[in-house]
Amino acid sequence: MTTWASLYYDARRALTAAGVATPSVDARWIVEAVADRGDGAAVLTSTDPAPAQATRRVRELVRRRAGGEPLQYVVGSWAFRDLDLFVDPRVLIPRPETEHTAEVALREAARLGLRLGRRDAWSGTDTSAHVADLGTGSGAIALTLATRLREAQVWATDRSPDALAVARANLAGIGHAATRVRLAEGDWFDALPGELRASFALIVSNPPYLAERELVGLAVEVAHYEPVTALVSGPTGLEAIEHLVAGSAEYLSPGRGTLVVEIAPHQAAAARALAEGAGYADVLVERDLAGRERVLVARGG
Numbered sequence: 001m002t003t004w005a006s007l008y009y010d011a012r013r014a015l016t017a018a019g020v021a022t023p024s025v026d027a028r029w030i031v032e033a034v035a036d037r038g039d040g041a042a043v044l045t046s047t048d049p050a051p052a053q054a055t056r057r058v059r060e061l062v063r064r065r066a067g068g069e070p071l072q073y074v075v076g077s078w079a080f081r082d083l084d085l086f087v088d089p090r091v092l093i094p095r096p097e098t099e100h101t102a103e104v105a106l107r108e109a110a111r112l113g114l115r116l117g118r119r120d121a122w123s124g125t126d127t128s129a130h131v132a133d134l135g136t137g138s139g140a141i142a143l144t145l146a147t148r149l150r151e152a153q154v155w156a157t158d159r160s161p162d163a164l165a166v167a168r169a170n171l172a173g174i175g176h177a178a179t180r181v182r183l184a185e186g187d188w189f190d191a192l193p194g195e196l197r198a199s200f201a202l203i204v205s206n207p208p209y210l211a212e213r214e215l216v217g218l219a220v221e222v223a224h225y226e227p228v229t230a231l232v233s234g235p236t237g238l239e240a241i242e243h244l245v246a247g248s249a250e251y252l253s254p255g256r257g258t259l260v261v262e263i264a265p266h267q268a269a270a271a272r273a274l275a276e277g278a279g280y281a282d283v284l285v286e287r288d289l290a291g292r293e294r295v296l297v298a299r300g301g
Helices: 004-017 023-035 040-045 052-066 071-075 096-111 140-148 161-171 175-180 212-217 239-248 265-277
Strands: 077-080 083-086 129-134 152-158 181-185 200-205 232-234 258-262 282-287 293-299
Touching (some): 004 023, 004 040, 004 052, 023 052, 023 071, 052 071, 083 161, 096 140, 096 200, 129 140, 140 152, 140 175, 140 200, 152 161, 152 175, 175 181, 200 239, 232 239, 239 265, 265 293
Parallel strands (some): 129 200, 200 258
Antiparallel strands (some): 282 293
């Protein structure tokens, strides 16, 4: 008889043998995800028999993880702030740095006067502000904005139809706030309706910001599994940031709208110079929780 406890033990042993950096943690995630019993870690010591289907599923996920596939793709979901997002190789894995980008965006929204807090489900779908998440991927930032900004219509765009399919799946999980989200396929600003030019209070993006030469230095889990086009911007790594800074002024509310862009720490000076050169009145770079310069904020273009 295979028990849940023995499944966990075998999973941990297999991942240790495969050289996985955190075998106990990964084995726990896999077993708890398959068990889906609602008792959390208790399943890891349970002597209850595991169904044959669950046993096969755990062993298959362990095989994938042992082969180098990222844990997030193996279990099929990952937490982002208070969201539980479906993720697979069509989109980037949500990261703490991007959670911080979303937090900065919410602070900027509050500064602009957008009301924070979950909306009354019976209050209708009228909106008083437009915000956009360009290159939305899994929808992490866009859905965070939609669930926290009570009167905002959120545009979530991506040039990848595969990424938008993932975002659409995640959209179904945010309840009534989904009525205020518009998914649109297109390359950056091309996905936004022309009639909304000069009307966005806030534009946010976590664009690709790696240079081509940096790809070879990435961990195998990243380079071999995550979508390269969502990681690498071009020869310098600044190409997408340059495009966002240059194009956002056309869509932001004149003198008031704000651009928020996740960047690599070593790009801070260049990103700040780009925004200042584009005529933004107030430009700063916010630091992440590790103290690294991470989020470009450009106000009042």
